[in-house]
Amino acid sequence: MNVKRLQRKFPILLLAAGIAGGMFVAGCSGNVRQETVATVNGDPIKVxxxxxxFGVPAGMFAVAEIPVEKKKEALDQLVVARLLVQDGRSRGIDNTAEFKAILERDDRMVRIKALVRKEIEGKLKVTDEEIKAEIDKVKKTQRGISDTDAVTRAVKSVSGSRVQKIREDLIAAARKETGAAVDPKAVARIGQEENVPDNVVLASVGDEKILYGDVRKILDGYGQPGARGERSDPSRNRGMVSNALERELTIRSLAAYAKKQGIVDGSEGYKAMRQETERSVLRGMVADNVAAKNVVITDREIEAAYAQNAAIIEKNGQKVPPAMVPVLKERIRASLLNERGKMAVDAYIDELRKKAKITVNDGILPKV
Structure with missing residues (x-):
């Protein structure tokens, strides 16, 4: 089950599409960002x-225009996340094979995210005047928009192209410094030859080779089992192979470049991002495998919900095609499962709150 209970915009710092800028507070932002805005059983939540x-990269800038009440609502989501993480650790979930396997699989991404954060901290510049001007522009063109939405759209608009430039420059530097290169002749064999061996080298990053077999594994699951045609087997489609290869080449070059830039085990940047990743994995595992573990939807419930939906459809002069009946029932099952799962997670969180000691530093919220 995948219960999407936590509706916070957890930052995705990898090459991410959603990294926005924020309001610059001259002379104090650097100090404020490390202050504690709340604690959950002694565990601090930083500004x-x-x-x-709210989309501010690395928390570098303040978003003063966002109402304090909205900041409190957002802070509550961070508190919820901490409660789930702490519960997961108390249950020993962070010592399970599943948890460790996920962290090992994501280690490259941890390094890359830490590298991107480092680049943003050093290169992204956004002024208070730019943000205020953009907020006014947003409010004029979108009447009735909330202050919170106006600010988030403004910071994204102002910083979006700058973040994109930082991202592009970082990728270019990583590929250059690591000697990342694609072998076009090897790639050209895809789709032309009947059986390209898995050990054919398609690209390299320094001494590290990316084999056709590596790309096949990445694309595994996209094609139809047993299918041999190019359309149904993505590993025989040169375009899909090239796209997957470019992505893998970029990831490997960035991960290698991150180490050259000091993002190694034990470094502050690595440890901070590793901690964030652990929290993300833990809260998801607790929500799905503990809080909502026993949620069950019966066939009777599905049939009852289907009957209601079918009656509405027939009332409008239509009928459900026989082939669509199982599809609709599966959608109903998924919807009920998600709804019931959210309720279970909410109830579980309420119980965690009752036992927790939560403190909020209201005085610092205006500076966030």
């Missing part, structure tokens, strides 16, 4: 984390 919730 930078709350800023990142």
């Amino acid at each position: 930078s984390e709350l800023r990142e919730y």
Whole structure:
């Protein structure tokens, strides 16, 4: 089950599409971002984390125009996340094979995210005047928009192209420094030859080789089992292979470049991003495997919900095609499961709150 209970905008710092800028507070932002805005059973939540919730990269800038009440609502989502993480650790979930396997699989991404954060901290510049001007522009063109939405759209608009430039420059530097290169002749064999061996080298990053077999594994699951045609087997489609290869080449070059830039085990940047990743994995595992573990939807419930929906459709002069009946029932099952799962997670969180000691530093919220 995948219960999407936590509706916070957890920052995705990888090459991410959603990294926005924020309001610059001269002379104090750097100090404020490391201050504690709340604690959950003694575990601090920093100002930078709350800023990142609103899309501010690395929490570098304040978003003063966002109402304090909205900041409190966002902070509550961070508190919920901490409660789930702490519960997961108390249950030993962070020592399970599943948890460790996920962290090992994501280690490259941890390094890349830490590298991107480092680049943003050093290169992204956004002024208070730019943000205010953009907020006014947004409010004039979108009457009735909330202050919170106006600010988030403004910071994204102002910083979007700058973040994109930082991202492009970082990728270019990583590929250059690591000697990342694609072998076009090898790639050209895809789709032309009947059986290209898995050990054919399609690209390299330094001494590291990317084989056709590596790309096949990445694309595994996209095609139809047993299918041999180019359309149904993505590993025989040169375009899909090229796209997957470019992505893998970029990831490997960035991960290698991150190490060259000091993002290694034990470094502050690595440890901080590793901690964020652990929290993300833990809260998801607790929500799905503990809080909503026993949620069940019966066939009777599905049939009852289907009958209601079918009656509405027939009332409008239509009928459900026989072939669509199982599809609709599966959608109903998924919807009921998600709804019931959310309720279970909410109830579980309420119980965690009752036992928790939560403190909020209201005085610092205006500076967030």
